[in-house]
Amino acid sequence: MSIATPTPEPTPEDISRGLAELERHLGKQTPAVAPKVRPIEVSGETKRVQRLRAEVTEAHLLAGLQDDDAPLMLDTPKVRKxxxxxxxxxxxxxxxxxxxMRAWQAARMLRLLVVVAMVSLTLALAWSTAGVQHFASEGATLWSPSWVFAWLVEPFMSMALLFVVGARAYLATRGQPIVSRTLVRIEGVFLALTFGMNVWPYLPWSLPEGKAFTVSGIVLHILGPSIAVAIVIALPIVLSAFARLDHGPISKGVTGPEYRPNMPSTYRAEHxxxxxxxxALAARVRQMIADGExxxxxxxxxxxxxxxxxxDTARAVRDALAEQAT
Incomplete structure (x- = not known):
């Protein structure tokens, strides 16, 4: 039976040697990190010099490109707009x-003018309805038959007047204005009746006792009839002028035949x-007949x-051929 020999305790020198060996071993296993080396600056090449050198180089490049006018030839967004x-x-x-397009614009303007004129005429006649009712009622009791029927005097006269004015206006737009003194007299009678019935109750000799005569009262009640008279006189003239408008040459095959019989035209005046x-034309036609054309x-x-x-010329030639044949 052997006796175990006790292990001697390490001394401080042994511990120091062990730590040194451990450090050497770890140093061999870890790659060495290269130390940071500051760049060696060339004499005079400071950061300020480098910035100035870059600025001078940029200036030389800009000077070479400045003579090129290509950027000036491009359109900016504002120019393109x-x-x-x-x-x-x-x-x-x-x-x-x-x-x-000119014909379309004229037709559109004509339609607008006719609508404005007719609306104004209707309002003017409606304005005078109250004055005519006051004249026709002759102081009748409110809501009595005479008072109610007095409101119908101006409307049926206005409808008759609008009938005449509308017919003249429409035919004027078709290039066939009605030239009739009878219609003018009829319009004059209706307008005179409207004018007289509006003004008569406010004339000095028609005012009741105690009521003073004022010019404003007369003007207020002749306003509607005056506007109606102006529109009735002016509307056919304006429409006839629109019908005589010359919009330029008409393209053949788009608007129909070149000749429009028995209709006045400003596009082409017949010789x-x-x-x-x-x-001479009749002789030419006889020659065409002889040739079989x-x-x-x-x-x-x-x-x-x-x-x-x-x-018209063709009819005259036809009549001349008939006379020569007999």
Whole structure:
């Protein structure tokens, strides 16, 4: 049986040697970190010098590019916006010169004017209704039959007047204004009745005792009839002027035949032929008949088409052929 030998206790020197060995071992296992090395500055190349050198280099580059005008040739957004507006205005102006557009604008304005005139005329006649009712009732009791029927005097006169004015206005827009003294007299009678019935109760000799005469009362009650008179006189004249408007040449094949028989036109005035010219045209038609281009019993429509003249001239040639045949 052997006896265990006791392990000697380490001395402080042994502990120090062990720690040194451990540090050496760990140093071999961990890669060494390279120490930070400050860049060596060349003599005179400070940060200020570097900034100035960069500024000088930039200036030389800008000087070389400054002579190039390419950026100045590009349109800015504002320039493009103005060019677009100018092009649009040019197209709109060109469109406004088109005969069809001018005719459409005239028709639109004419419709607006007629509506305004008729509304104003209706309001003016409605304004005078109260004055006419006061004249026609002759102091009748409120809501009595005479008082109620007095309100109908002005409406039936206004309807008759609007009938005449509307007919004249419509025919004026169709290029066939009614020139009739009878209709003018009828309009004058209706307007005179309306005017007189509005003014009569407020004249000095018609006022009741104790009521003073005032000019404002007369003016207030003649306002409606005066406007009605003005519209009735002016509306046919304005509409006739619109009917005579010349919107430019009419494109053939779009608005119908070139010639419009028995209808005044401002687009093309037919040439006035003398009797000698009619005879010459008749001789030309006879030659066409002899050549077989036209039938023997040629009519005015065929003559107009063959000679390219107006219907009135074609009728005159037809009559000349008939006279020469007899």
């Amino acid at each position: 103005r060019r677009k507006a100018a092009r649009e205005a040019s197209r709109l102006h060109e469109l406004a010169q088109d005969p069809a 006035t032929y003398s009797s000698a010219d009619i005879d 036209l039938p023997a019993d040629v009519g005015a429509a065929s003559i107009r088409k063959a000679l390219r003249c107006g219907m």
